[in-house]
Amino acid sequence: MNHKLKDIIEALIFISTEPVTPERMKSSLEDFPAEEVDMALADLLQNYASGERGIHIIQAGGGYLFATRPEFDAWVRKFLQIERKTRLSQASLETLTIVAYHQPVTSVEISALRGVDSTYTLKTLLEKKLIKIVGRKKAPGNPLLYRTTEKFLTYFGLNSLEELPSEQEISKILEEKNIEQEI
C-alpha cells in the first residue's frame, strides 16, 4: 500500500471545491499506476467512513468531495450564522425534475407538462447552473433544448442520471399516498 499516494489523494480532494472524479485524479497522478491510485483511494474512503471525524468524503456528481458530517449540521450553521438554508422553490424543483426525466426538453414541453408557464423558472435554474442549453430542437421555431448539469447531480448528491428516483420508487410513493387516502 502506497501511503504517500493516499495522502496526496486526500490533499487533492481537500483543495477542490467540486467533486474530484477518479479520471481527474488520475490525470494529476499520472506518475502512479492507475490500480495503485484506485487502491489508495479505496483505503482513504474507508478511513473516513469510520465516522470518527467531523468531516467525511461524500460521493456526488461522479466524484469525491470533503464535507462536514450531517450530524454536525446544526453546529456548522451556528458557526456560519446561517439560520435558514436556501432550498429550491417548489416551482424550480418541479421544473428541474421534468428536465431531468425528459431531457433534452424544450421550454414549451416543460410548460405543457406542468400546466404552467415555466420560462421564468427555467431562467433561474440556468442562473443557478443546474440546467444548461444544449442546442435547438429541429422543430418549428427551433426552440432551445435543456439538460441538467453536473452541478445538478452534485446538488442532489447523485452520481449519474441513473440514480434519479426509479419508476419503482415513484410508484411506491404514489401507492402509499393512495393508502393514506383510503384510511
Add this chain to the structure above:
Amino acid sequence: MDSENAAPIIPPAEVPDTYQVKLGIFEGPLDLLLFLIKKKQIDIHDIPIAVITREYLEYLERKEQINLDREGEFLLMAAYLIYIKSQMLLPREQPLIEAEDPRRALVERLLEYQRIKAASGILREKEEERLQNWSRSFRPPLPEAEEIEIMEVSLFDLAECFFQLIKRRGSEDFKVLKGKEISLEEKMKEILDVLEGNDYIDFLEYLGNQETLGEALVSFFCLLELVKNKVVYAVQESLFHTIKVWLRREAPHFKESR
C-alpha cells in the same frame, strides 16, 4: 433566495368543504386538479368531468380577482374541462372506444404530473440530506491576471521623454518668433489648472500642444519643478509609453505652490 421558497402546503385529503384554500398554494391547474381528485376520492382513470369541473370552478370563484399573468393557466384548464365535457355530451352513432375518450389526454397529463410530483418529492428529500453536508465553497487563491505594470518615473526619464519630443519636432520647420514671455509661475499655474480639471496630463501630448518651443521648454521645467516639489507625480504605464502626470492631492505644498 427565491420568494417562492416556502414549502408546499398540500392540504390533507379529509379537508372539509368549507376549508378556504388559496389558489397560490397550488403549483398550477394540474396540481389543483390532483388535489380535488384525491379529495373526492375519484379514480383518476375515470374522472366524472361534471363533478370535477364544478369543484374546480368553485375554487376559482373563491378568488375575488384572478391575476391573469399568474393564474391565467387555471382559467385555461377550466375552459379545457368544459370542452371535454361538451365532447362527451355529443351524441355519437357508435359507443366510444377507450382510445377516443376525450378525457384521455387529460388523464395522461395528470398521471405524468403525478409522477413528476412524486419524483420531485424524493429529490426534495435528497436535497435535504445533501444540504446537511457542508462543503467549503471558497476557491484557493488562483494566480491573478497580469496587472498593468505601473512605474513611477524619475526626472531623468522625464528628460528622456522631452528629448524624444524635441527630436520629433526637429523635423518641423521652426521659425524663430519673438513671442510673449512666459514666466514659470504662470505656466505652473496653468498646468495645475489643467490638472484640476482633468485626472491627469499626458506629458508628451501636453508638450506637443505648446505653441512655441520656448513655451514647451518652460512647461517642461515647470513639470520638473512640480515633480521635484512632489506636487504632482509622474507615472509611466510601461516602458516607452507616454508619461502621465497626476496631481498629488495629499501634497502639503500643493496650496503654497499655487
